[in-house]
Amino acid sequence: MSDLLRTYGRGLAGLFIALTAVWILVMILVPQLFMIERSLWNRTVSTDISLRIDRAYNEVSLLELDSQNATEAERQELAERISALRAQIAEWEAEETDPPKVYSLYNYTRMSALHVRIFVKTIFYSALVTILALVVCYPIAYAVAQVATPQRAAFLLLGLIIPYAINELLRVYAWLMILDYQGVLNTMLSWIGVTDLAAGQWIPFLESPAAVFVAMVYAYILFMAFPIYNTLETLDRNQIEAARDLGASTWRIHWRVAIPHAKPGIAVGCIMTFMLSASSYSVPQIMTRGTSGDWFSQTIYRQFFESNNWNQGAAYAFTLLVVCILFIFLMMMIFRVGIRDIAR
Known part of the structure; x- marks a missing residue:
């Protein structure tokens, strides 16, 4: 805070703090509190309330018939009973x-067995996507940060960034065209006799979760590669040279020097990739087209917009949020990093 005041002065620093507070309040706290509040209540109608209303109307009709042949005193008593019944009917x-x-x-306990399986499958698949993205992105980040010349590093970074100039949906549809039944990959396999598209004999790549994994790793590769690159770029190359001079193998250099230094970046990349994968709707919806089961994000979407059950959808969404928060703490524990390390 003191550094902010010294750098920008009270007026500009106060404006920054106010804008940050408004952003946190409007974009984070209020929506989350609304979702939590919505998930904690439900409206339940008694199953026999309609029957009670019908019986009350019948009783009112009978009392009105009785009042026609009743004495003045009896009519007054019947009128009071009818008035009480009408008030009860209005309340019901x-x-x-x-x-x-x-x-x-209640909304948290009524998750069906099918939805529980979908939830567990989504978390497991998101963890696999995170591991795949780490395996793919660490060598790329290391090569750009430590191995490549400045000119080659610039070309590699440009190659990573250029696809993100295209909308995410178009990038996912590109993988759909590649892996489709009569897509690019099956067409290439038909040229070497592995498949026969004319006879309807192709490899159903889209019916496997691997298709979603590939599309997700491609869609979120920057969110894993850039944090690792940012930390590895600060690694002194003299440490690598010293380890090599002392006889350390390439694997040992990475295990004892590069990876420990890159822990904050790996933790950030894993957190971002996992959270994006677990909450992704467009990638599994486009890639699977309902042929290999839903992801939990699709189940949440259906609760909101197809079943019109916002309370249940809010409970599902908050459950997924809690798991993502727990994953953040898990990464902090595994890589032994703190919030300051992650925020650097």
Whole structure:
């Protein structure tokens, strides 16, 4: 705070702090609090309320018939009973049309066995995507940061950035065209006799989760590569040369020198890739087209916009958020880094 005040002065620093506070409040806290509040209540209508209303109307009709042949005193008594019944009917009808909110954990406990399997599968698959992205991106980041000349490093970074000038949906559709039943890959395999497109004999790549893995790794590669590159770029090459002079193998140099130095970047890359994969809707929706099962994000979408059950959808979304937060702490524990290390 003091550094901010010294650098920009009270006026500009106060403006920065106010804008940050508004952004945190409007974009983070309010939506999350609304989602949590929505997930904690539900409206339940008694199954026999319609029957009670019908019986009350019947009783009112009978009392009105009785009042026609009753004495003046009896009519007054019957009128009071009819008035009380009509008030009770109005209360029941209001409850039927606008049931009261009941706060409980009901929305969290009514997740079906199928949705639990989808949730576990999504978390497992997101972890696999994260591992694949790490395996692919670490060598690229190391090569750009430590091995390549400045000119080659610039070309490699440009090659990573250029695809992101295209919309994510178009990049995912590009992989759909490559892996489709009569796509580029099956066409190339038909040239060497592995598949026969004319006879409908092709390899169903899209029916495998691997198709989603490939598209996700490609879609989120920068979110893994850049944090690792940023940390490896600060690694003194003299440490690598010293390890090599002392007889360390390439594997040992990476294990004892490069990877420990890159821990904050690896942790950030894993966190970002996992969270993007777990919450991705467009990639599994486009790549699977319903042939290899839903991801949990698709289940959440259906709860909101197809079932119109916003309370259940909010509970599902908050459950996924909690798992992503726990994953952040897991990465911090595994790589032994703190919030300051991640934020650098």
